[in-house]
Amino acid sequence: MNEPLSPELLRKMHAYWRAANFLSVGQIYLRDNPLLKEPLLLEHVKPRLLGHWGTTPGLNFIYVHLNRIIKQFDLDMIYVAGPGHGGPGVVANTYLEGTYSEFYPAISQDEDGLKKLFTQFSFPGGISSHVAAETPGSINEGGELGYSLMHAYGAAFDNPDLLVACVVGDGEAETGALATSWHSNKFLNPARDGAVLPILHLNGYKIASPTILARIGHEELEALFRGYGYKPYFVEGDDPQTLHQLMAGTLDQVVGEIRQIQSDARANGFTSRPAWPMIVLRTPKGWTGPKEVDGKKTEGSWRSHQVPLANLAGDPSHLAVLETWMRSYRPKELFDETGRLVTELRELAPKGARRMGANPHANGGLLLRELELPDFRDYAVDVPAPGTVVGQATRIAGTFLRDVMKLNMAGHNFRVFGPDETESNRLSALFEVTDRAFAGELIEDDTQIAPDGRVMEVLSEHLCQGWLEGYLLTGRHGFFSCYEAFIHIVDSMFNQHAKWLKVSRKVAWRRPIASLTYLLTSHVWQQDHNGFSHQDPGFIDHVANKKADIIRVYLPADANTLLSVTDHCLRSRNYINVIVAGKAPELQWLDIDAAAAHCAVGASIWEWATSDGEPDVVMACAGDVPTLETLAAVDLLRQHVPDLKIRVINVVDLMALQSPNQHPHGLSDGAFDEMFTRDKPVIFAYHGYPTLIHRLTYRRTNHQNFHVHGYKEEGTTTTPFDMAVLNEIDRFHLAMDAVDRASRLGSRAEQFGQEIRDKLADHARYIRQHGEDMPEIQNWKWSA
């Protein structure tokens, strides 16, 4: 093994690492005496010891080595920390390089700052044990595991000069999300994109048991990563001096290889997918910590996972071990009398924005450029009269997205994501201007796929979500289309991103980023190809649990409203937008001006479908199929019960239903009462589970009169209209309910009910015989 580090540099880097380790231990344990100027006493120690030591020395080791190569090669690099609870390490390093104090001036570069740095960790009102939105340089929360590598790739896409170092924990590597993330290299184009350097950190244990990848032997481990398409380098051992040299030499090698891959591809164009280098770093868990505690092996064991010495109050020997441990880093050599890192170590860190804590890519709002947007009105369906022409909402939206893609092609800052469903979801106009991205082998029969495509398709909702998050967090724009039922696969990732957004709004130095926008289609009412397994509209409920200032939900009823909503979402910042829209050919209701006006207010009375005067009944709807069925019900009622006065309300922005003190989009109580009346029955046809409408309207005056029809978990393989019937959200059930609730009709109601029941029986007979819906259903148009 050659020795790339001079003895001098080796000495300094080792000291820098000791400093980071010292600060990490200090954060876990101390609230006072941060430089150990005095003998350590119990009163210097926090009352509650919370935090995680195990992974931290490895993270610190990597950080100091990355600092060296950043300086050596003038790299534009960010650091993604995947292992759980690596917070103390990343915080320590950003403090040492100065960025932490720049973002948080109270945590100053002196003894007082050190004391605050230590105290705030896992302390009420302080910072969490894992990397989070508050951590400088971070784009990946270290709480829920598994998303580091997909975030890293998302950051690297369209950032040709960026090198994303991604530390993957060996516990994290067991998650499904991470296990498929390695395949992201099949979607990375070295001519156009930046690079990801995965560093698998094998420290052997999760919370309490060994990790899989630490226990499969060298041969399988190497084969696995070669199989994933990487060229693995192994840095293994426990002697720091040896490992410093090995790590430095390996990093010189891999950075050289990455640059070679990139310069080849940029000179000659993409030819074939390279084997990108990656590093396997195997070091002891809790490296440099106490070898033994209470006679039990601690360094290199799962006992180092959290706080290796926890019984400080009860066992004086523990306090002594802690003091010995902390003094083993020789803090006096690292920090001067005032508590500042000594000059020769300060000089090891990169400068300015090259510091990983200060790299603007990790505070993407700083780099965010406005998306160029065409006028969505130019894509409008011509709707001369409501309910007479048929259009395909997502197909129309696809033409708009196509031109968004086209206008921003040169900007390299817009991509569309989806699990192999772009075509199925009718967004195929995108393929007129770009392709699917793929860096694997292509053959003659492949169509609409190329290494420089900008549509990201992979049969993993996790990867779509994670790539997109990484792309957005580094200051770009995107759009995610997905089957409605299967978006639940990323429920937990949604949670984490929503939490990140909530927290980052309160972090003063984080600049707003583009919103994450979902288009959920192939929805619950359009699953005739599939069955019950594809029917679940519950993602909206899941979303509605999150903070109102983060969440927007839209249910456009037709193509023009979808256009308006899509335009609005692409302009928004720091939100998660959920759009649910149909992909099937459907009747169109609003011309583009009416659509835009309707979307601006969120919910409105559709006057053209509404009777004059005070209504007997309000018929409200949200969602494309509920809107169609509501208007068909109104049509039925007009024919059969012509003197029933009906008001039709359509809701496109679901949060308009909430009180304005619960959601910023909420209609004022006055406007709500004006619209929904204070006392008339409201038959509400809603796309999803009915309870959500009750929940949103809970505080409204007329809430007790809301009768919501929606999905009742009655799914099966059947026609679209029969799905509506099974869940009693079809025109017949809606009309019958309206008549039943509008009390004054007497025997007319009974007669009407019998007619409706006959119609339902006709329907049942017809579909059993013909396998499709009755022509009168399929061909119905609005004729008022």
Add this chain to the structure above:
Amino acid sequence: MNEPLSPELLRKMHAYWRAANFLSVGQIYLRDNPLLKEPLLLEHVKPRLLGHWGTTPGLNFIYVHLNRIIKQFDLDMIYVAGPGHGGPGVVANTYLEGTYSEFYPAISQDEDGLKKLFTQFSFPGGISSHVAAETPGSINEGGELGYSLMHAYGAAFDNPDLLVACVVGDGEAETGALATSWHSNKFLNPARDGAVLPILHLNGYKIASPTILARIGHEELEALFRGYGYKPYFVEGDDPQTLHQLMAGTLDQVVGEIRQIQSDARANGFTSRPAWPMIVLRTPKGWTGPKEVDGKKTEGSWRSHQVPLANLAGDPSHLAVLETWMRSYRPKELFDETGRLVTELRELAPKGARRMGANPHANGGLLLRELELPDFRDYAVDVPAPGTVVGQATRIAGTFLRDVMKLNMAGHNFRVFGPDETESNRLSALFEVTDRAFAGELIEDDTQIAPDGRVMEVLSEHLCQGWLEGYLLTGRHGFFSCYEAFIHIVDSMFNQHAKWLKVSRKVAWRRPIASLTYLLTSHVWQQDHNGFSHQDPGFIDHVANKKADIIRVYLPADANTLLSVTDHCLRSRNYINVIVAGKAPELQWLDIDAAAAHCAVGASIWEWATSDGEPDVVMACAGDVPTLETLAAVDLLRQHVPDLKIRVINVVDLMALQSPNQHPHGLSDGAFDEMFTRDKPVIFAYHGYPTLIHRLTYRRTNHQNFHVHGYKEEGTTTTPFDMAVLNEIDRFHLAMDAVDRASRLGSRAEQFGQEIRDKLADHARYIRQHGEDMPEIQNWKWSA
């Protein structure tokens, strides 16, 4: 290549495969003329063509070959079909082997049965395009992809004589869940467990684009599976005759290897993890289908994914292509004049329960044996008086689970699952009688881990869930403990399992299986080690969207109620039980008899905490922390406002709140009104998002007077009590709300309010200074 199949057997197997393909195409297209006795006319074709052809011929090919080795080696084998929409193939094969007609006599073995078989597919009221609960021999829905291999391993655990053939789709293989499933071999013990034979079916395309694994080249593909710990065999090509011989020879080889591995391990005990064989089968997508349609390549292309000829009504040439295609299978040679499979082909299928459609493991309720359960009362915490002794609920439950484990050790039918959190969740008593299961390398420092352990720990909620589903679906029992926030990772898997249960209840021949029971702990109110990312109680909301006859949710407030609930859940069938319980030391409320009585009714008045006479205010609670805070609030109120009459209600079975017509556990309206009153204010402290309580009690008389405190998404790194304060579910806020709502207190209420605000200010000061909760909070006990 040797030729293991005699010409005669080869001819027959090929014919059998043709028959399966013919029936598959028939299901997608036809509603009449099933044997093509007449020329094919448009009227024989279904009006809506729905279904998926692409993966089907491969599934059929595998099935006929597995039939052969089942007979040859007398194998006990089930078939897990992973690729999406493989329904027609599995249905066709179970029909050919006779099981389909046994389960569904109307689908008889004659022309009339064939006609019905064809018509029902993707037809209203019929069967879905993917494998489902209705499909004989299935334990894996083919709708949402990614779970086949984890289901297969779950089935193989503790089934030493079972060989689970698992076809993994190459699209499916891109999902996170599947990508980590390959590592399940590190948890399989050949001495004790059965075997899984993964067959990766590379047919090149997903819906519209190539799959990753089809495009990484042979070398990487082989390395990947060697890295995953398998010994891959490749069966590749498009000539059926060649592939029949190759597949047969390969299956002979791999079955031999599997038996060798098993006999070695069973003779000598487990020594080291073997490299289990697996097969990579690469065949054209839509194999044997039309080579071209409209001049475009179809067989071997993504165009074969769904219905390769869709325009039958509009283009007569399509009808002709379809007829030629179907006649290419030479149905006259396959079926006799009555429509029955000819005798020489019928004889190819295994007999009786050896048929994969009839294997009882795929209808696990048939094999289900009762769990031996100790008397949960024997584990009770002694509670001489409410709220005076401290206990740790999950630690106590751990002792009960330990003895469940012990009693059923010989039965080999109980396992506990969790993502590396058994110890963290305080279930460590289990390790007194068993270990974690692991077949990877073990070293000296490892503890409580062994190849024959029965606690399944892996840092993947997906694997825990999928293994457990597979284990339950094949007739065994299990228990899943998980951090509450991260159970959202399997939201979508939960959905699919709930849907499976709902459907299988209606499938007459499916016998009830053991319920899937979650213990969610390390919950939202106990995250001082962690932070906001670990705080999410929304899984209950997600669960509550599913059908009431499947779902049970329990919030035991202490150890004895947890014991009673756990016992109940382990006895239940066909449910999904969610138990949320704390792991921290907490005050205990009920002795074991009171706990059992309380759990039996689901919600009851806690008389010992309730004032005599008509209440001024009802204080209700559900969950351990809400219960503690409610009782502490009652204590405060007694001291400060002694004449306020308070009724305390605890809810342990959340579904008791719903109306009995919505959930079978719902209290009658009379009992509910009796308990919650018809008109008194109800201050309800609830573990999760408050809206759920409104939603559940929506139809109750007194609903308008419910004031629910719960999690408001105000999470951070802080003390447990401060978390309660941030969300206003702490004793101070609850007491203040009770006083505010109980109108008659006048100026006393104002004074009390001021006292409470002072206390909150004290609290805030104290934790900022000390980093922990005030002693009066930490040490509070019930003293009434």
